[in-house]
Structures are given as structure tokens and as C-alpha cells.
Amino acid sequence: MDKTVKLNNVFLHSTLFLLSFIFSLFLTTTAAGTPANPFRPRAVVLPVTKDPSTGQYLTTIFQRTPLKPVKLTVDIGGKALWVACDRREYASTTYAPALCGSPPCAVAKSKSCDNCFDGPRPGCNNNTCSSIVYNTVERSAQNGELATDVFVVQSTTGSNPGRVVRIRNMLFSCGSLFLGEKLAVGVKGIAGFGRSATSLTSLLSTSLGINKKFAICLSSSKGVMFIGSGPYTMMPRVQISNRLVYTPLLVNPVTTVHPIFHDFPDKSWPSMEYFIDIESVKINGEPVPLSPSLLKIDAKGNGGTKISTVAPYTVLHTSIYNAVVKAFTKSLSKVPRVAAVAPFVGGPCYKAASLGSTRLGAAVPAIELGLRNNVTWTMFGRNSMVYVNNSEVVCLGFVDGGKKPRTAIVVGGHQLEDNLLEFDVERNRFGFSSTLLGLQTTCANFNFTSV
Ligand SMILES: *[C@@H]1O[C@H](CO)[C@@H](O)[C@H](O)[C@H]1NC(C)=O
Ligand SMILES: *[C@@H]1O[C@H](CO)[C@@H](O)[C@H](O)[C@H]1NC(C)=O
Ligand SMILES: *[C@@H]1O[C@H](CO)[C@@H](O)[C@H](O)[C@H]1NC(C)=O
Ligand SMILES: *[C@@H]1O[C@H](CO)[C@@H](O)[C@H](O)[C@H]1NC(C)=O
Numbered sequence: 001m002d003k004t005v006k007l008n009n010v011f012l013h014s015t016l017f018l019l020s021f022i023f024s025l026f027l028t029t030t031a032a033g034t035p036a037n038p039f040r041p042r043a044v045v046l047p048v049t050k051d052p053s054t055g056q057y058l059t060t061i062f063q064r065t066p067l068k069p070v071k072l073t074v075d076i077g078g079k080a081l082w083v084a085c086d087r088r089e090y091a092s093t094t095y096a097p098a099l100c101g102s103p104p105c106a107v108a109k110s111k112s113c114d115n116c117f118d119g120p121r122p123g124c125n126n127n128t129c130s131s132i133v134y135n136t137v138e139r140s141a142q143n144g145e146l147a148t149d150v151f152v153v154q155s156t157t158g159s160n161p162g163r164v165v166r167i168r169n170m171l172f173s174c175g176s177l178f179l180g181e182k183l184a185v186g187v188k189g190i191a192g193f194g195r196s197a198t199s200l201t202s203l204l205s206t207s208l209g210i211n212k213k214f215a216i217c218l219s220s221s222k223g224v225m226f227i228g229s230g231p232y233t234m235m236p237r238v239q240i241s242n243r244l245v246y247t248p249l250l251v252n253p254v255t256t257v258h259p260i261f262h263d264f265p266d267k268s269w270p271s272m273e274y275f276i277d278i279e280s281v282k283i284n285g286e287p288v289p290l291s292p293s294l295l296k297i298d299a300k301g302n303g304g305t306k307i308s309t310v311a312p313y314t315v316l317h318t319s320i321y322n323a324v325v326k327a328f329t330k331s332l333s334k335v336p337r338v339a340a341v342a343p344f345v346g347g348p349c350y351k352a353a354s355l356g357s358t359r360l361g362a363a364v365p366a367i368e369l370g371l372r373n374n375v376t377w378t379m380f381g382r383n384s385m386v387y388v389n390n391s392e393v394v395c396l397g398f399v400d401g402g403k404k405p406r407t408a409i410v411v412g413g414h415q416l417e418d419n420l421l422e423f424d425v426e427r428n429r430f431g432f433s434s435t436l437l438g439l440q441t442t443c444a445n446f447n448f449t450s451v
Pocket of ligand 1: 118
């Protein structure tokens with residue numbers, strides 16, 4: 001009963017958001033920043049919903065003429081905005097291919113110059129430059145025609161979506177979905193927010209004059225993403241911005257795209273993903289013994305910790321995984337374990353009833369991540385545990401990543417939900433709130449009613 005009501009609300013909210021969005025488009029007729037409309041937003045806002053069957057986090061952008069909603073998988077470490085341009089998929093009177101040597105090619109550092117014999121159409125024009133884009137879900141890559149088109153997004157002052165801003169010539173990669181790409185049903189590409197000149201973080205910053213930073217608040221239903229400056233306000237009027245604590249964002253000097261793609265021109269670039277420095281882990285207040293060398297990024301770019309919206313659960317190097325499981329099971333040694341459920345094989349699962357639950361999720365010992373600058377990110381049951389088997393069973397929500405993963409710790413989606421995380425690229429720092437459940441709100445509590 002409860003569940004049905006909640007789902008209906010989510011649906012209603014998305015529908016209202018779409019309707020109010022389309023309505024407000026009629027009110028805005030000129031481009032942002034033109035003399036006719038000097039409105040300059042400080043930030044823009046995007047909804048982020050979770051696809052239950054893949055665990056992917058999806059957003060909807062508005063692009064083209066006539067304007068069309070386009071559903072995309074969010075990859076915070078992704079290189080670019082890439083959108084399917086297959087035949088019949090893409091129609092727009094304002095589509096402009098990037099001609100060889102033109103400014104968009106320079107922004108994307110693309111020196112290629114291609115012809116296409118199957119056009120002209122979006123994605124297939126002569127004398128254009130192209131750019132490699134990565135599908136980090138499928139671990140594939142493809143070349144897409146670089147192009148620009150109209151892009152429309154809602155601004156925010158932190159508590160509601162506000163005036164619509166229109167970008168006349170937003171750069172993107174016009175790709176293809178021919179491989180199916182393991183993307184959620186209805187998804188037409190990837191929205192990348194990584195450290196690259198072509199990411200949405202960079203492009204929105206340069207085209208709107210907003211700060212090169214974003215904050216993401218993932219939810220198991222409908223969360224939110226802010227690009228630009230705070231504040232970040234959740235209902236009922238909870239101000240998250242002044243609750244954040246900060247640790248440095250690190251740059252991995254070597255690309256972290258899948259090794260088979262290292263021969264692409266991007267190989268000489270640093271990683272586009274966001275790394276932080278976990279220095280220690282405590283469970284139930286006890287330090288977990290971990291190899292310090294795994295926690296650091298070495299000269300070849302191996303090791304360290306990254307944050308990823310593409311991994312549904314946190315993935316740990318086997319030796320870290322084993323140490324964490326050992327400490328965790330020891331702290332709960334009095335609770336009987338039940339058979340493990342995939343993908344959490346190898347880790348502990350318990351009957352939900354024998355653990356009990358709290359406001360912060362299943363009643364389990366806290367996991368404390370000690371980060372550089374003497375700050376602690378504490379994970380409670382909501383983020384450390386995953387309910388499976390109709391919520392009868394609850395498992396430690398970490399996955400064994402094997403003995404030779406590129407990155408020792410990949411903090412994944414489930415562990416990020418209901419935490420507000422700020423990636424400040426300009427100041428190279430990562431701000432985190434720890435669980436919002438402790439502040440009596442959640443990431444599903446952004447007020448999507450437009451003002
Ligand atoms: C590109 O130019 C070639 C001739 O050089 C032509 O055959 C082809 O149709 C052109 N393609 C497009 C998309 O205009
Ligand atoms: C999952 O649920 C089914 C039916 O309720 C039960 O038979 C099975 O033992 C459960 N699995 C675990 C691992 O508890
Ligand atoms: C680290 O933080 C703790 C608690 O906030 C404090 O007691 C301790 O003195 C700090 N240590 C350093 C080296 O700053
Ligand atoms: C959401 O925002 C609208 C517009 O400002 C406001 O009327 C409404 O009361 C807000 N809802 C809540 C629950 O705060």
C-alpha cells in the first residue's frame with residue numbers, strides 16, 4: 001500500500017515537472033545572456049532518477065528544434081554529452097555539424113577531418129571533426145560527429161527550478177546506439193560531467209558563466225543534480241550547503257578508461273574521473289588493516305579511490321574487500337548469517353528481522369571513511385546494506401573487484417544515495433554531507449515545482 005502511494009507520487013512529480021517545464025518554455029523566448037534577456041543564472045538543475053532494473057541514474061535534457069526531451073545515463077566522470085543520432089532518431093532544424101578547424105573542434109581538441117557517404121544528416125556530414133566518446137557502462141567507445149544544437153535547462157536558486165535558460169549552440173557528440181550499449185530502456189546516450197573540456201560541467205560553465213562545479217544528490221527514486229553554485233535546499237527547508245565538509249579532489253595522472261581504449265588519442269590525458277584520498281577505514285570504531293599502497297594512486301594511475309555513478313555498488317580490491325568483510329562480520333558475530341545473494345556473494349547477509357532497522361537504515365555498525373584533511377565520511381545501514389529477496393534479507397552492499405582492479409576502491413551509487421556530494425572542479429575539492437537521513441530529509445526531497 002505504502003509503496004504504491006510512493007510510486008504514484010514519483011510519477012506525478014515527474015509529470016508535473018515536465019508539464020511545468022514545457023509551460024515555462026513559452027514564457028522564455030530569447031536566449032540567456034542576449035541583450036534582450038540579460039538573465040544570468042548562478043546554477044541550473046536536473047532531475048536524476050534511478051532505473052530499478054539496471055541501477056543506472058538517468059536524467060532528461062531538452063535539446064533540438066523543435067525541443068525534445070532526451071533521456072541519458074549520468075556518468076559523473078564521463079567525457080562529454082553524447083547523444084544517439086541514428087537515422088530517424090535525430091531531427092532538428094538547428095543542428096550544426098562542427099566543420100573542420102572550427103571553434104567547436106578546437107574546444108574538443110579534435111584534429112580529425114571526416115567525410116561521410118551516407119548523408120547528409122545529423123551525424124553524417126562532410127568536412128567535419130569527430131570525437132571519441134566512451135560508454136563506461138558497456139566499456140565501449142565510438143567516434144561521434146561533433147556538432148552543436150539548442151540546449152534548454154532550468155535555472156535554480158537552490159530550492160526550486162526557476163527560469164529557463166537556452167543555449168543556442170551546445171557542443172555534443174553525435175553518436176549511435178547500434179550496439180544496444182547496455183543502457184537502460186529509453187536511454188539515448190550519456191551525460192558526462194567529468195574533467196574534460198567537453199563535459200557538461202565545463203560547457204555549462206563556459207556558456208552560462210556559472211562556476212565549474214556540480215553537486216549530485218542520488219535517490220532510489222528521484223534525486224537531483226545542481227550545476228553551478230549552491231545553495232542546495234531540500235524540503236522541508238533544510239539547507240545542505242553549510243553542512244558540507246571538504247576533502248581534496250585528486251587528479252589521477254593516467255586515463256582510467258578501459259585498457260583496450262588506451263590507444264586512442266585520449267591515452268596521454270589524465271583521468272576524467274573524480275578521485276579522493278581514503279586514508280583509513282574504521283568499522284564499529286575499530287581500524288580495518290589495509291595496505292596503504294593500494295589506497296594511493298601510483299605513477300601508472302593504479303590504485304586509489306574514485307566516485308562513480310556508473311557502478312551500482314561499491315567495488316573493492318580483493319584484499320580490501322576481505323579485510324572489510326572480516327571486520328564487519330566480527331562486529332556482528334552474534335547475529336546469525338543466511339546464504340549470500342548475488343551480487344554480494346562472499347559477503348555477509350542477514351535476515352532483515354534479526355538486524356532491525358533505524359532512521360538511518362538497517363541497524364549495523366557504522367563504517368567510517370577517514371579522508372585527507374582529517375574529515376570522516378560515515379556510512380550507516382542505509383548506504384552500507386542492501387535489502388534483497390523482497391526485503392527479507394539484507395546484505396553488506398560491497399562487491400569484490402578482484403586482485404588487479406585499476407582503481408582499488410570505486411564508491412558506487414548505492415553508497416552515494418541520500419548524501420549530497422559536491423564536486424568543485426575550480427577549487428579542487430569534494431564536499432559531502434554524510435547521510436541526509438540524519439538531517440530529517442532525503443535526496444528525493446528537492447521541490448521540483450517550478451517558480
Ligand atoms: C561527401 O562528398 C562526397 C564527394 O566528395 C559525396 O559523394 C558525398 O555524398 C558527400 N557526403 C555528404 C554527407 O554530403
Ligand atoms: C528468499 O526468499 C525465498 C522465498 O521467500 C526463500 O525460499 C529463500 O530461502 C530466500 N533466500 C534467502 C537467501 O534467504
Ligand atoms: C582531527 O579531528 C579530530 C576530531 O575532529 C580532532 O580531535 C583531531 O585533533 C584532529 N587531528 C588533527 C591532526 O587535526
Ligand atoms: C514547493 O514549492 C512551491 C513553489 O514555491 C511551494 O508553493 C510549495 O509549498 C513547496 N512545497 C513544499 C512542500 O515546500
